[in-house]
Amino acid sequence: MVFFTKLMINDLKNIVRDRLLIVGCVVGPLSFIIICRSIIPWISKNVYPLEPFYSFLYMMMAIFMPMVFGFVISFLIMDERDENLLTVLRVMPISRTNYLAYRLFFISFISFIFNLFFPFLTGLIDISLLDYLPTAILFTLFTPLIALIINNVANNKIQAFALFKTAGSVFLLPLFAFFIADNWKYILGVIPNFWTFMALDKLLKTGNQDYLHIGIGCVFHIVLLALLMYQFNKKY
Numbered sequence: 001m002v003f004f005t006k007l008m009i010n011d012l013k014n015i016v017r018d019r020l021l022i023v024g025c026v027v028g029p030l031s032f033i034i035i036c037r038s039i040i041p042w043i044s045k046n047v048y049p050l051e052p053f054y055s056f057l058y059m060m061m062a063i064f065m066p067m068v069f070g071f072v073i074s075f076l077i078m079d080e081r082d083e084n085l086l087t088v089l090r091v092m093p094i095s096r097t098n099y100l101a102y103r104l105f106f107i108s109f110i111s112f113i114f115n116l117f118f119p120f121l122t123g124l125i126d127i128s129l130l131d132y133l134p135t136a137i138l139f140t141l142f143t144p145l146i147a148l149i150i151n152n153v154a155n156n157k158i159q160a161f162a163l164f165k166t167a168g169s170v171f172l173l174p175l176f177a178f179f180i181a182d183n184w185k186y187i188l189g190v191i192p193n194f195w196t197f198m199a200l201d202k203l204l205k206t207g208n209q210d211y212l213h214i215g216i217g218c219v220f221h222i223v224l225l226a227l228l229m230y231q232f233n234k235k236y
Contacts, residue, residue: 066142067142125204131207
């Protein structure tokens with residue numbers, strides 16, 4: 001426990017010192033909130049009525065919330081890779097798996113807080129905290145997923161930037177499911193956040209939880225996380 005406390009304090013210091021991480025943890029989320037709370041309503045009132053598309057726009061903005069926190073995690077891990085800390089862990093009391101689990105959980109918890117209150121901060125959708133909780137958990141699971149994808153694929157921060165920009169486009173693709181008729185939309189189910197969008201859409205339209213999509217989404221995220229963690233430990 002003492003070791004994890006020291007890691008947490010060190011992480012907070014690293015985030016404060018690094019402008020890029022500050023942008024990810026603070027400026028990025030605040031920017032999304034300002035866009036949703038002020039800019040979109042202004043456009044809707046003065047340029048074009050966007051109210052019918054608020055739920056769609058919310059999903060578009062909401063997926064970027066866990067992504068920016070995943071980006072922060074990926075850069076913290078990359079710094080540790082560059083400093084050979086992952087190699088040192090082989091002779092430390094803490095296992096690499098436990099260390100990686102901590103690394104993913106710490107920022108993901110912060111991501112969860114933002115994800116949970118994001119509907120109320122943006123004002124784009126009207127939903128209770130309890131009803132939104134399962135969706136917030138699904139969005140949060142996306143945070144470590146992004147971090148592991150970036151670290152498994154990118155060998156340096158330049159590649160990580162390029163991959164993050166590409167991922168932003170890929171993970172918006174499930175939004176096209178709302179324009180696809182019948183069951184053809186499930187082709188996009190290979191992208192994990194598809195299930196999050198489907199569950200949230202049904203909740204907003206009917207007021208009822210879509211436990212099928214929530215369950216599939218949770219299992220899909222957890223399986224991918226396990227596979228990516230295995231690949232990461234094998235690679236580093």
